[in-house]
Amino acid sequence: MARLPADAPIGVFDSGMGGLTVLRALQRVLPTEEFLYLGDTARLPYGTKSPATVERYALQAGAQLVRRGVKCLVVACNTASAAALPAMQREFAPLVVVGVVEPGAAAAVAATRNGRIGVLATESTVRGGAYQRALVRLRPDAQVVAVAATLFVALAEEGWVDGDIAAAVAHRYIAPLFAADGLRPDTLVLGCTHFPPLAAVIAREAGPAVTVVDSAATTATVLRQQLITAGLVRASPAAAAHFLVSDGAERFRRIGPAFLGEAIAEERIETIDLSG
């Protein structure tokens, strides 16, 4: 008997390991779904690459997941969402393709009271302005300040997510946001999926008056709604997620758990070639 479309896995794509924070939220909100995660670890980070290159890489990764029969795609990388979502939606139509920028912006707009929102993201996401545009689309009077917090990626990958160094780096990136008189944001959005492991140290630096949000939970809710609408919710319990990486399976298994929140068994990781 042919497999039902609803039983197909959900494809989750990221430049590397940061997207595992999104996968974690997806698994929580969609516990019966099966997931196929692709981390383009050979070519990470995307955050310092040009939008054209990121779009090309994202289309290659998406095609790989589509060939493996996923029922929808989650672009669990802010840089790729910002640079490649429209191209992926065109290329893979009628498949549902969900990014993380719009849901992250929605979470920030839901949280803010004074309309002043700080965005912490990679250099590429900040320069591209996707968050700034998404926030103003949802709340036209929003005042947005975006900061390229490049070092957070390295800190999260090194596992240095608390302690003096993480605090000093957070201070250096975040303090200027609160220096201007009268324009203090009340909401900070983590515009990079690498940043949630640093949420506590970021929240401490920002202070109790500031809400720190990320896109993972909202993205999961958005996807769940789309699957319900499309009649594509899987009913039966699913197998554990499977992981495709373009390089460094050993490193993925070693560092990935800091983002996913659980161990990743060696036999669940498969190395693939994306360069073709």
Add this chain to the structure above:
Amino acid sequence: MARLPADAPIGVFDSGMGGLTVLRALQRVLPTEEFLYLGDTARLPYGTKSPATVERYALQAGAQLVRRGVKCLVVACNTASAAALPAMQREFAPLVVVGVVEPGAAAAVAATRNGRIGVLATESTVRGGAYQRALVRLRPDAQVVAVAATLFVALAEEGWVDGDIAAAVAHRYIAPLFAADGLRPDTLVLGCTHFPPLAAVIAREAGPAVTVVDSAATTATVLRQQLITAGLVRASPAAAAHFLVSDGAERFRRIGPAFLGEAIAEERIETIDLSG
């Protein structure tokens, strides 16, 4: 009249911008030479990739430079030197191909008195053990401790090369080297071309009894000797270096000067495709 072989440029290859510290030393030691620098900025960093992938990328980059008529190749990246030098020397023979690991090891062995040498490098270089092997080959009784100082790359690219954060990161990586009783290194080798901008903060953390060496100057001396032997020294004054990057020309122009020590004019940077 055909161009003399000695007048051809020297090809310098790096994963991105770190190799500019080597280019700087080459220009100082070989002031009449012309240089063609290739930074594989689309696929950096190499330091967290597997050796097989780094070798494949390095061969593509070398082929690109050879097609453009360079007279020799400098692999100005420790990770690529460690993973790909033998393959590049085979592939591009009889062209001279010089790496930075052996010269870096030679500099350390020349500097050490007690034979205890610390190596600061990327994760991939440390795991591959190339420095450890090169040092022991040159001085069989050497005691080598290698540290993967991942965050130094991000700090150097962010330009945070002094101040509290750089000092704290240096302390975290370097202090353990001096904690063991009686085994204190007297020499630290910067086994990544990204690290020279951080040399001062590293030297401060290590203390006055420790010599900090890098491979740039020694590599330039080694290459000069090989060019003399091969009769390939260029006699007439050369034009300014030309730069090829696989992505992000604007970022290269903005961040590169921190490594090269001088501004890089826009028209000297050309974007190329290396993925083929």
